[in-house]
Amino acid sequence: MTEEAAKKISLRSRGTPRIANWLLRRLRDYAQIKGEGVINKEIADYGLEMMEIDDFGLCNIDRKLLLTIIEKFSGGPVGLQTLAASISEDTDTICDVYEPYLLQKGFLHRTPKGRVATDLTYKYFGKK
Incomplete structure (x- = not known):
């Protein structure tokens, strides 16, 4: 995972480790299907958009x-x-x-x- 992707996940996790882990698992799945298995900025943006989670962490x-x-x-x-x-x-x-x-x-x-x-x-x- 890139540092930029990690920041995107942390900003949208509501400060809750359980949510951060859930997002990480979902984005890992996206990365395996849509990318090369690496969670980068593009994969994070795509996955978070698909999950309808905005920059404020609102679903x-x-x-x-x-x-x-x-x-x-x-x-x-x-x-x-x-x-x-x-x-x-x-x-x-x-x-x-x-x-x-x-x-x-x-x-x-x-x-x-x-x-x-x-x-x-x-x-x-x-x-x-």
Whole structure:
């Protein structure tokens, strides 16, 4: 693996070794199929794009969750049960998998009334 590819993986791993290892395994598979078995910048870019993981480490479900808050609930607040039903995800999965990273990076704010999209979220999607 090249150093540049390693940096791309680390930036998208959400600071979680388990996710970094998962990405590494997936990219290794891409490298074996599409390349010469070496994870380089091109393979990393291709694989991460195929997995729909962007430069912020957001996946398609992260983006779906945030867009739902913006578009269906006018930015929030929206309760966890309602949000989960709107995106067809389990409440525990939202709380344990998606929400911590979105809160940490400033894409989401949790209030007593529910989840609220932040200015960063609107900027990310080019809205408002």
